[in-house]
Amino acid sequence: HMVEDTSNLLQHVKFQSSNFENILTWDSGLESAPDTVYSVEYKRYGEREWLAKEGCQRVTRKSCNLTMETGNLTELYYARVTATSAGGRSATKMTDRFSSLQHTTIKPPDVTCIPKVRSIQMIVHPTSTPIRAGDGHQLTLEDIFPDLFYRLELQVNHTYQMHLGGKQRDYEFIGLSPDTEYLGTIMIFVPTWSKESAPYVCRVKTLPDRTWT
Amino acid sequence: QEFQFGPCRVEGVVLQELWEAFSAMKDIQAKDNITSVRLLRKEVLQNVSDAESCYLIRALLKFYLTTVFKNYLDKAADSRIRKSFSTLANNFFVIVSKLQPSQENEMFSISESARRRFLLFQRAFKQLDIQAAQTKAFGEVDILLTWMEKFYQF
Structure with missing residues (x-):
C-alpha cells in the first residue's frame, strides 16, 4: 500500500550508475528530522511484487547499493524509498524506469x-x-x-x-x-x-x- | 552497418539515431505508471532464432506504425518531440518496407512461432485501455531497440 507523499520527507529518488555499479540515492525533504529512517524496495518492470532490499531497511543513510539486484541487462527495474519520521509520518517515492544499459555512465579506462x-x-x-x-x-x-x-x-x-x-x-x-x-x-x-x-x-x-x- | 534479421538484411538505418530519437521522447515513458505490466516480456523476445526474427520484427514494427504511433503525432505538440517522433516512425517504416520474409511452406513452423510471440504482445496490449496501452508500448521502444541491437552488424 503506497502512502501518498503528504509531507516533505523525501525527494530525488534515483539510480546513479557507473560501469554497471547501480546505487540508489535520495535526499531528505525540507522538513526531515535527522532521525528519519528510510526503507528500500525494488522490483522488475512487469512484476507486481516489491522486494525489500536487505541491509537497507530503516536506515538513516541516503543511499543503497542495488548492483546485484539490478544486474540482468535484459531487465528494467524500479526502486522506491519509504521515509518514516520519528513522529510516524511517512512518504514513499519511486524512481523512473531504470535500465543499466541505457543509464550507466562509463568511467575513465x-x-x-x-x-x-x-x-x-x-x-x-x-x-x-x-x-x-x-x-x-x-x-x-x-x-x-x-x-x-x-x-x-x-x-x-x-x-x-x-x-x-x-x-x-x-x-x-x-x-x-x-x-x-x-x-x-x-x-x-x-x-x-x-x-x-x-x-x-x-x-x-x-x-x-x-x-x- | 546493417540489420541482419536472419535472411532479411536492412541497410541504411543507423541504430544510434533511433536511440537518440527515443531518448528525446523519454518523458513519455514516465507517463506509464502501470509498473506491473510489461508488453515486450521475455516470452516475446527471448531466445528468438535468426530465422524467426525477420517475421517477428516485421509484425512488431507494423503494429507500432499502425497502432501505437498512429495518433501520437498530434499529441506531440513540442516540435523537438515531433522531429524525433518522425525519425523513429520513418526508420521503422524503412525497416518494414525492406523486410522480405520467405513465404515458403517449409518456413511455416518458424513463422507460426514468431506469430505466437507477437500474439502474446498484442493480447497484453489489448488488455489495457487503448491510451494506456499506447503510452506503455511507446515507453517500451527502448526494450525493442535493445533487442534489435542483437541483429545489428557494426
Missing part, C-alpha cells in the same frame, strides 16, 4: 603509459563490470558493448596533437623527441548508446637518448 626514447606505448586494460554471463564469468565493457572503441590523444605542444584510436588495446605514439614531457588522454566511446567516458590522463617523459654518450 585503466591505462598503462610506457615511455621509451622516441615513442610512448599505451596499453588499455579491459574494464570488468559486476555483470555476469550465464556461465558466471564477469563481463567486461567490451563484452557488453560491441561497438565500444578507444580514442587516444597525445598533446605534443600547444598547437599540435597526435591521435590514435580503435578497438584494440595496444597503441604506440612514435616519432617523438627524447627526454621530453608529453600529455596523453585516453577515452572510451560507445556510439550506439551515445556514451563517452571521462578521460584517463597520463603525463609522461620520454627517455634520454644515450646512444652516443
Whole structure:
C-alpha cells in the first residue's frame, strides 16, 4: 500500500550508475528530522511484487547499493524509498524506469603509459563490470558493448596533437623527441548508446637518448 | 552497418539515431505508471532464432506504425518531440518496407512461432485501455531497440 507523499520527507529518488555499479540515492525533504529512517524496495518492470532490499531497511543513510539486484541487462527495474519520521509520518517515492544499459555512465579506462626514447606505448586494460554471463564469468565493457572503441590523444605542444584510436588495446605514439614531457588522454566511446567516458590522463617523459654518450 | 534479421538484411538505418530519437521522447515513458505490466516480456523476445526474427520484427514494427504511433503525432505538440517522433516512425517504416520474409511452406513452423510471440504482445496490449496501452508500448521502444541491437552488424 503506497502512502501518498503528504509531507516533505523525501525527494530525488534515483539510480546513479557507473560501469554497471547501480546505487540508489535520495535526499531528505525540507522538513526531515535527522532521525528519519528510510526503507528500500525494488522490483522488475512487469512484476507486481516489491522486494525489500536487505541491509537497507530503516536506515538513516541516503543511499543503497542495488548492483546485484539490478544486474540482468535484459531487465528494467524500479526502486522506491519509504521515509518514516520519528513522529510516524511517512512518504514513499519511486524512481523512473531504470535500465543499466541505457543509464550507466562509463568511467575513465585503466591505462598503462610506457615511455621509451622516441615513442610512448599505451596499453588499455579491459574494464570488468559486476555483470555476469550465464556461465558466471564477469563481463567486461567490451563484452557488453560491441561497438565500444578507444580514442587516444597525445598533446605534443600547444598547437599540435597526435591521435590514435580503435578497438584494440595496444597503441604506440612514435616519432617523438627524447627526454621530453608529453600529455596523453585516453577515452572510451560507445556510439550506439551515445556514451563517452571521462578521460584517463597520463603525463609522461620520454627517455634520454644515450646512444652516443 | 546493417540489420541482419536472419535472411532479411536492412541497410541504411543507423541504430544510434533511433536511440537518440527515443531518448528525446523519454518523458513519455514516465507517463506509464502501470509498473506491473510489461508488453515486450521475455516470452516475446527471448531466445528468438535468426530465422524467426525477420517475421517477428516485421509484425512488431507494423503494429507500432499502425497502432501505437498512429495518433501520437498530434499529441506531440513540442516540435523537438515531433522531429524525433518522425525519425523513429520513418526508420521503422524503412525497416518494414525492406523486410522480405520467405513465404515458403517449409518456413511455416518458424513463422507460426514468431506469430505466437507477437500474439502474446498484442493480447497484453489489448488488455489495457487503448491510451494506456499506447503510452506503455511507446515507453517500451527502448526494450525493442535493445533487442534489435542483437541483429545489428557494426
